[in-house]
Amino acid sequence: MVAVPLTLRTGRSLSAEDPTAPALGQPLVDRFGRVHRDLRISLTDRCSLRCTYCMPEQGNEWLARTSILSTDEIVRVAQVAAASGITTFRLTGGEPLLRADIVDVVRRLAALESPSGPVEVALTTNGIRLGEVLPDLVAAGLHRLNISIDTLDRDRFRELTRRDRLDDVRAGIAAAAASGLRPLKLNAVAMRGVNEDELVDLVAFALDHDAEMRFIEQMPLDAGHTWDRARMVTRDEILAALATRWSLEPIPGRGGAPAERFLLDGGPAAVGVIASVTAPFCGACDRLRLTADGQLRNCLFSNDEYDLLPLLRSEEPGSEPIAARLHACVAGKLPGHAIDDPSFLQPVRGMNAIGG
Template sequence: MGGAVTGGLVDRFGRVHRDLRISLTDRCSLRCTYCMPADGVPWLASATLLSTDELVRLARVAVGLGVRSVRLTGGEPLLRPDVVDVVRALAGLRTPDAPLELSLTTNALRLPELAAPLREAGLARVNISLDTLRADRFVELTRRDRLADTLAGIEAAKAAGLAPVKLNALVMRGVNDDEIADLVEFAIDRGLEMRFIEHMPLDAGHTWRRESMVTGEEILGAVSERFALEPLGHDGSAPATLFRIVGTAATVGVIASVTGAFCERCDRVRLTADGQFRNCLFAHEESDLRTLMRDGADDARLADAMRACVASKRRGHGIDDPTFVQPARPMSAIGG
């Protein structure tokens, strides 16, 4: 594992990459209509998945290259049997300045049992997917009758001291766009942070259509019908444009990944559950760190591969370009 690791993850446009998203599994306990078909998708072969030791080793190399925050994603990351052990191992990594900032994105179904152990292991905060407050609509969207479990998971996260708890809602025209203000009110009442996301072309069925996408501007218009908003701008390289709800301490954010792309300040890289390093959510090329590692590469060679991948990053994701082609991997296999 030896070999000197030097330099950072800087692309040819000068963007410095400090945020690593690690997918723990491509499997999920829901079947959201915007993500995968009712019968799911072919899962990654077990032999290709990174072990905890492999995952932590690659994270350690990335930290040596300047990564300062890690978010665990999936699929549904809480389906990984050793997720608490993964969090504990990653929480033990140290940057030159402070402990690694560690967060997780989840559908919350397993948080009632796992929130407290995850917090004890070193997890700082969670982002929870919540697209609707209506039980019947939740079933239509996810093909599972689990809204009560999601809500219980939100409460468990709060009780465990995971903070802030952020709620992510993907807004779809004619599906849940009539609940935008209701979701904001739900978040305000519970001391949560609401984030709305434009629908992106990352579904397994490649059914995304621009005309069905609710834009960030439309989302803000719906929020403004009920609440007065004070613009706060951006929080560093974070993707959301933030607004304070006047008269409260609450904020609401809009992630306009399509119409207001934040590529110019992007500092993210991704590691898939099967050990592929990606410089963009919409990338068509990956760097196979798993094979490199299992073939005996030392840390310096792994670092070189990470740097080379980042160096080839495009200026933007190109969704607005007529030549845009959706990546072959669905979101569940890439990691959010």
């Protein structure tokens, strides 16, 4: 495996001197009136698993270590973002718990405030190191957790992730359930011929751990570009499978949340479905993404990136150029990702390099 710098097309930037550039602290509102309040920060492109829908088992070209943002650089971007109305920072990867300074990252982000008050810090993880670091993360100010688990079957897990780590994942989930962090969410990518027969069992497992199961339609974000829509289990199929066990009642007031939620047998327990392909929710999207190497992205499926690295590593960086780049990124956001359009092009980067 070779570490190489990754260069993608970058969007236009606005300088601090540009009279049309929004002032520092102005809300991040795009051309369609969507107010952005969520920044997903990838801490690394590396992962302790090799899920077949995400990356190859071998031959991955990792980001050059010199391009990875330091904690100070992450916090500088987050400070500007919080001043511009970002209220939630979600730490992703790769696997964010592989980052040695993960507790310090959480602590420093949790200390930030937006104009509406203290920010929230969330984490999406495969759970493998969670039992080891969770007490320190909670003490540092972590608010919410999402843990990925696609199957409860050991052989199937090993085949899907190419690693025999199911016991570690389950231990991490047990630690999260005991931690008191709520809401606790478990994520599974629904895949035809892989785990579509486990959907009910996964929900039952989540309920046993006082967690909410969320099923995700498989998206065209694998590094090998082998995504096949025919292998994707759709939203309607997921709901039909769950309806064999529970009555499902839609929960109103979704807002910008990616998951469409349903009460199980009248509640209070619920299940979520993230149907990015068959029922996209772009019209209410309030999310931006920062890759581990300092690229801003306004859509998970975009190939446009707005490079913050030169600004962060210049001799006189300041906050205004960072704010201008954030606003430029938001201004360039399209109304939707157009996965169903024949002209759709899968992102050059895989999910592990973009961040969830």
